[in-house]
Amino acid sequence: MGENIVLNYELCKRILNRLTPIFNKDVNIIGTDGVIITSSNKKREGTYHEGARICASSNRNIVITKKNQHMYRGSKSGVNMPITYNNRVIGVIGITGTAEEVIPYGPLVKELVEMIINEMDSRIAKASKTNSRKEFFKDIIQDTDVKDMDYYISRAKLLEIDLEIPRRMIFLKILDSNQLDYQKIEILFRDIFNNEILNINNEKLVLLNSCNNVDEMIKKLLFELESNLDEKIKYYFIIGEECKSLVDYHNVYSSMSVIDSIIPKDTTEKVIYMRDYEIRLLINGLSTESKKVYLSKYINVFSEKNKATKELLRTIKVYFTNNMKISDTAKSMYMHRNTVMYRLNKFKDLYGLDLSQPYECAKLYLGILIYEDDLIKMNKDN
Incomplete structure (x- = not known):
């Protein structure tokens, strides 16, 4: 509005x-051309007020009484006061009634109206x-x-944006979403997230978090979603890296967009960390031919005929990811450590691969990720 403010x-x-x-009196708000814009007396809206x-x-x-009313076309008894903004008259406030009734209220009404305009x-x-x-x-x-x-950099200075402040980028993706989902969530987050919330084409929300404790912030956001969204609505957060320079913003956004594209549709994870997908980002950049050549070494391992393979691969x-520690693996999978050892030994018996050797385990782990990446892309294409 600023200097060009108009009373619409x-x-x-x-x-x-x-x-x-x-006030229990009729109040009119009138343009500088004398036309009543709005009034508590609807019949007067759009009519001309000479006073x-x-x-x-x-x-x-301008005080209008029954004695001088004939001098002001379209006017009734009352007081009319100019509304000023930035030392310029932008309209008129009029109160209908006898001079004795309305003049005492005039300054108060004028002050209130100008205060409301400044506030708006x-x-x-x-x-x-x-x-x-x-x-x-x-x-x-x-x-x-x-x-x-x-x-x-010039734009940032004009907007008083400090680019020296590191900001962690966070994606919120809603599965099977509509525009209302994102608009509703954006409004929902405003009260607890005092940073930038960007609605990207109603396809995702990007949050730029400048506070240090991102995990605490995510807990609050999750609580709001669980409390206010239909439980049938599925979503997940992707926690990106910190943006410490201008170019970081695009680089991190691009990497997170790739991660978003390779996350399985049926994922049950609510919070996904970018750092856990670094190898997947590398895999995504490999050519189809390179992947095919790599997987050819493990053609028997990924055979669809072997029903036991899926559970074995998940264990591997x-x-x-638990640093090849059997106890930690058992704890993560809620099973006895002997069960983990049994599965690893079974895998060795079936395919001749000793997974107690870090190099063998790393190569197979990479193969599993390539295989899963291909499956995800096939499912999305279908």
Whole structure:
């Protein structure tokens, strides 16, 4: 609004709704052209008020009585006062009634109206700045070639954005979502997330978290979702790396978008860390031919005919991610350590691979990830 503020119907209606519970007199809000924009007396809306036009043009109060009423076309008894904003008359507030009744209230009503306009302008200015900040961050995370650093740095300074502050990027993805889901969640998060919330084409929310304790923040966000969303709505968070420089924003966003594309649709995980997908990001960059050549070494292991293989492979994955420690693997899988040992020995008997050897285990783990990546892509294509 700023210097070009105009009294449109919506703004005037909001002002009137604040005033009418306080005063039991008819109140009119009138444009500088003398046309009543809104009134507590609906019949007067859109009609001409000569007294208000003179009030606006002369920037002085006009008191209308029964004696002088004939001099002001379309006017009734009452007081009319100019509404000023930034030392400029932008409209007129009129109170209908006898001079004795309304003149004492005049200064108070004028002060209230101007206070409401300033308050609304402040909110709109704040909202405008918030939207500008959002557009800035959307641009730097989606710009595929951030070369004009000076341009972005200048924009950041104008918006009072400190790019020296590290911000951790967080994705929120809703499965089978609609626009309302993201809009509702964005509103829901505003009260507890005092950082940037970016709605990316109603396909995901990107949160830029500048506080240190990201795990605590995620707990709060999860609680809000569980408390306010239908339990049938499935979603997950992806926790990215910190963005410490301008170019980091696009790089982290791109990596997280790839991770998002390879997460299975049927995942039950609510919080996924980018660091746990670093090898998957590497795999995603391999050619189809390279993957095929690598998996050919383990053609028997990934045969669909072997029904026991899936459970064995899952055990091997957990075993490897637990630093090849049998006790930790058993704890993670809620089973006895002897069961883990039995499965690893069975795998050795079936395929001749000794998974107590770190190199053999690492190679097979990589093969499992490549195999799963292909399955995920096949399922998404279907």
